[in-house]
Amino acid sequence: MERAGLAQKVLVDRTQRRAYDRRLVQEEEAARAPAPARPIASRRDPGAPSPTLPAGEAPPMPVPPQGATGSWLAGVRRDRGMTLDDVSAITKVSVAYLAAIEAEAWDSLPEPVYVRGFVSTLARTLGLDADGVARSYLDLMRASRRGGR
DSSP: HHHHHHHHHHHHHOOOOOOOOHHHHHHHHHHHHHHOOOOOOSSTTSOOOOSSSOOTOOOOOOOTTTOOOOHHHHHHHHHTTTHHHHHHHOOOOHHHHHHHHHTTTTGSSHHHHHHHHHHHHHHHHBBHHHHHHHHHHHHHHHHHTTTTT
């Protein structure tokens, strides 16, 4: 009976009713929010290095003097303990495109505007300077398509 009396007080008092309604809306929004993605590290062997990089701990690794080659990107990915499937799950870039980027399979890649986005996303995921890596990779891609490499 106490609960019924309390419910009546809340419904009759406008201030209490507004607070109650706000709380209900917040609870509904929280219930509708998607569950956070399970980190890749939780699916891996506990002894394996973590593929996730803590944000803001270290400055991004600079682009090497020879440029952001596909083999360099593949080496960084492997050094981070990540597979192409891991990177694809994080970036939502297909494994086929990631493999083509690493292999510098220019004919298998889409237009440069898309490649720039894919490479930037890959670089951010690997803790690299996204703009520098994308710029360097696209320079390499353009030179290779012109026959410069």
